Amino acid sequence: MRSCFPRVPTACAAALAPIAVVVLALPAATLASARPAGSAPPLVVSAGTVATTLSPGAQAQAVYNRMTAAQRVGQLFMVGGAVTGLGSATTTAISRYHVGNLILTGRTTAGAPPVRYLTGRADTVTTTAATAGVPLFIASDQEGGYVQVLQGPGFSRMPTALTQGSWSDTLLTAYARTWGTQVMRSGVDVDLAPVMDTVAKSFASLNKPIGFYQREYGYTQTVVADKGTTFLKGMRASGLAMTAKHFPGLGRVTGNTDTTAGVTDTVTTRTSTDITPFRAAISAGAHLLMVSSAYYSRIDASHPAVFSSTVIRGMIRRDLGFTGVVISDDLGNAKQVAAWSPGARAVGFISAGGDVVLTGNPYVVPAMVAAVTARAASDGVFRARVQAAVMRVLTVKAQYGLLAPRLPVTGYFGPLTKTALQRWLGISQTGVFDGATIRALQVRIGAPVVGVWGPHSMAALQSYLGLYLDGATTWNTRTVAALQRYLDTQL
Known part of the structure; x- marks a missing residue:
């Protein structure tokens, strides 16, 4: 990570008109700024960074206070960019629309050095004008098996979660520490893993999103909770921010929400034991929680989970007491949400209590940002939810060192x-x-x-x-x- 831990092309079709600006202000915190007499001068830093002697909440507040309204809204998005080369649509999303987070999409077998180069260059897009100098959370899907974005020299080939779940805790921890270090040293700081969904053995082959690809750690909630958190803690030891997914679980459905609409779970309830692994992941240190876009008819039959206040504000915030970042499953390309316009998807997720809108498709970012900005300008309740979500994102970034002083890029080896x-x-x-x-x-x-x-x-x-x-x-x-x-x- 950047401070707290030792760590290891397409073109936009057209530029949309500038979006309206709305002030999203929070009460300013009283922040101490004095340095002890005789202490060493601080690092030369870019705009948006704050002294690391402050608590994460105070660091987040200080950065929030100096951001523009558009920069604050941008922190609520994670845009996709190809791991083999981001492309202009992705970099434009960061530089023009102030998007504060990046997910590397596709696959690479070229190894770690090209990823290091890409992540380093991506970080330079986070200028004072773009993100107030706040670095990106750079994420990857590094689960193992069929879902391993980063491959090649410098990255071990990871087996499926089902295989990982058959190992002893000691062995899995050791491997996960190695994998985590490899990911961190590539410049990626968020792993969109582990999968905490439970799939019954008899149903696994019919479960297209999880069981079909052996993404589950086992066939019972107990095993998934145990092995999933073992993987999480091992990877997190390197400094990675980990993401439990796909709440409240995709183990009871047949369709894959990425490729199918109307995917519905008719079994899971608000008190289902399928929630147990997610609770365990939170206790083990998952600071991000990804929400599924499936329907759950026995929880909220009217809304996909990703648009459900019952799921996000009710189950995640109140039932589980989760205070970290709630991130959506893909809202850019997924067939499950194709019936909603891109703007409606972003507004619906944040209205329900979500924090970071993930879109693998960078071309929908302008419409999504414009919709969120417009709703915040006209709706006080929504504006308050935006404010709270931005603070949660910045606070977690502070916890992982992203608001700490940055080394200036001068080309001088001093x-x-x-x-x-x-x-x-x-x-x-x-x-x-x-x-x-x-x-x-x-x-x-x-x-x-x-x-x-x-x-x-x-x-x-x-x-x-x-x-x-x-x-x-x-x-x-x-x-x-x-x-x-x-x-x-x-x-």
Whole structure:
């Protein structure tokens, strides 16, 4: 993560007219700003960051207060971008429509270096004008089996959740720690996993979204709760923010909401034991909870869960006491929600109490943002829900270090960068590129460990960062800037 943890093309068809601005103000908190006399000067930081001595809530409030209305609304969206290259529609969603979160879509087998390059470049789009300098939550679906976006050199091939669930807790924890470190070191900081849905063994082959792909950890709520939280805690140890999904469960349906409309669960109730694994995941440290877009006829027959206040404000907030970020299942391309306009999908989710609208389709972002902004301007109740949702998103970002000071990208390999590098390596922070630092960096990037920095080490670093090899024999501006961008995704 960026502070609290050591861590490891298409074009837009047309630009929509600027959306109306509505002030979404919260009472300003009284924030202490004094530094102890004689203390070291703070890092040079980008706009939107705050002192890390503040509590996460205070950090979030300070950032909220300096954001524009449009930037606040943007924090309530997660836009899709291809893991092989984001494309202009995705970067426009961030730069013009202020979207504050990114999900990497598709698959890559090219390995970690290209992902490191992509995430570092994506972070540079979060300018003062775009997101008030607040970094993106960058997410990936890294479950295992058929659902593993990040593959290739630097990423272990992960077995299905059903296989993982057959392992001992000790073995699963060890593997999950390794997988989590690999994901974090690629610049991704949110895993949209684990799947906490329970599918009966006799029904698994008929259950298209989960059982058919062996995405469940077992066939009983007890096993799913145990193995799912074991995976969660192992992955989270690396600093990843984890996401329990798909509340209140997709284990009782036949259709896949991504490809089918009218998917309905006629079994699950508000007090069903299928809720047990989600409660366990929250207790284990899941700070995000994804809501299904299926109907649940015995909970709220009139609305898909993703648009249901009974599900989100009733079950998630009140019954489970969850205070983290509620994120939707895909509202951009899913057939289940195709009957609603993109704007209605976004407004419906936030009205029901949701926080982050996930859309794998970046082209619907302008309509979604415009609809949310317009409703907030005309509806005080909705405006209050937007305010509360933005604060929840910023608070969780603060908990994971994303509101902390950022390393400036200057291309200069000075003491500030050397200290940040040492912090990432987990060694003594002296601000001097000494033999111990060189050896630790050589180990991390897979270079020969000789304690002397030369052309071979530089080539290994450029490869690690996803750069083309330019034959540099020592530090140059291009490589240092890439390293600084990468460290900003890590610290």
